[in-house]
Amino acid sequence: MNDKLLVETAVLAGEIMLISGAEIFRVEDTIDHILRKAGRNTAEAIVFSTGIFASLNDPSIEAITVARRVTVRNTNLNRVYLVNDVSRKLCADLMTVEEAFERLKEIRKTVQFHKRLKDMGYMGVAVFFTLLLGGNARDCMAAAVTGAVLAAAMEISQKIRLNDFCANAFCAFLIALTTLFLEKWGLSGIKSDIIIIGAIMPLVPGVIFTTAIRDTLNGDYASGTARIVEAVVIALAVAAGVGAGMGLYQWLAGGYFIW
């Protein structure tokens, strides 16, 4: 068996999973399983939220060690699922290492849903969350507008490569401003608070938080705390954005607030 390719495959699988938002123990587990297929004495994998080290060693070969730095993060559960599937098949000998490597390269680029559909997703979250929190038809209409603004803001911040903190704050800012002005001019009497809550839901770091908890409680403290801090920073950005939006509205609307 080609050890080098096996290590490459293992690290690639780990990299895709890590970028797509899998927990650390799952990434380590996957790499471990693939490396163990080589049947060498030592097969170790160390994974942090920012990088991967994998090593394969045996008296009969020269040690192979691969390090990979991971900077981007882009939640994509479909890729986690597909990589998991590949590693399962590889370990059950239903797939050769070469096939697995090719398949992983494909997986790295798979996108299931078109961008427009994801925009619909943002609108959907806003609308249905408003419904879930007890909004009526008018509230949902306003939420659809706010959701569309959110989707547009996301696209803009991606285009101008805004960093995460600023992007989240910017989106939250626009959400608050849009909703409050809708309440003032277009649809008076809508419940602006639940519409804002619904619209910021895609920004609130629920996924990172969940992963952080599972990492921490699995004993991966370095990654767990890193992700908890990430979640706190995002939550602060969203709070700052909403706060700024409401403050600006208050100032523009003449210094009084009706809640």
Added chain:
Amino acid sequence: MVIQTVGAFFAVISFSLILELPKKYLVLSGTIGAVGWLLYLFVQAAAGSVIAAAFLSTLLVALFSHIAARVCKAPVTVFLVAGILPSVPGASIYRSVSYVISNDPVLSSHYLVETLQVSGAIAMAIFIMDSLFRLGKKK
């Protein structure tokens, strides 16, 4: 309550689109989320506590996610992440900020504490289920 549960179902599915959940599990994860939210509403009505509601509903969502993951041979995260979305304390974060803006530090810190408590409750619930399902499993 029915409308809210339907809302939860579609909210979770919309969120799943953003997270790129595998297509064939969209409906399943939406159902898990909706059932979780139904329990949340019941507990909130019965006990009057957001924290207990978040804890129990997350416990249920985590249980279903683990079962679904084993049946479908897919990672637990796939179902868990979208399912707990409705209980995530977005509302508490928002209220905390909005009371800062309207100069009410008492209510603001009340909601800040609530945010932390709800997050903690969700974390505990996920942890308990994880531990239960790992019992007796060899490394």
